[in-house]
Amino acid sequence: MKLWTLISSGLGAGYAPKAPGTFGSLVGLALGCALLSLGHLPLLAGIVIATALGLYAVGKLPEANADPKWVVIDEIAGQMIPLLALTGVSLRGVAVAFVLFRLFDILKPGPVAWADQRADEYGIMGDDIIAGLMAWLVILALHLVSLL
Incomplete structure (x- = not known):
């Protein structure tokens, strides 16, 4: 397996027989929680690194314009982003971050759908980043109204 395929597949998580995007999100959640336990700066660094690696790795794939189901580095990077709104790792906060990310990723409202229409690495990575x-933003709003 080539290095770019390994990175793009989330170290193989994308080859799950069912729901590879969910498996990729779970990898992102685990990695994000580990980094968040070290602080927000390590988590932010992890997001930047995963996004940069993802853009480069996906751009190297010959089938990048087709958004193959096994490519889940985008879910890994995107899933870590809502964790930035948490003050620390808690079951409730992590569950809300996971559910909200998956909902936006699956339903593709507004700008998520716009990014998803691009047929390149920026579209593949961009929809999940958005x-x-x-x-x-939803988690920040929940903090403002004291629901989380």
Whole structure:
């Protein structure tokens, strides 16, 4: 297996027989929680690194314009973003971050759908980054009204 395929597949998580995007999100959640336990700066660094690696790796794939189901580095990077809104790792906060990200990723509202229409690495990575940012904003709003 080539290095770019390994990175793009989330170290193989994308080859799950069912729901590879959910498996990729779970990898992102685990990695994000580990980084968040070290602080927000390590988590932010992890998001930047995963996004940069994803853009480069997906751009190296011959089938990048088709958004193959096994490519889940985008879910890994996107899933870590809403964790930035948490003050720390808690079951409730992590569950909300996971559910919101998956909802925005699956339903593809507004700008998520716009990014998803691009047939390149920026579209593949972009829709999940935007979904992660939307989930982050909802969690921030929940903090403001003291629901989380």
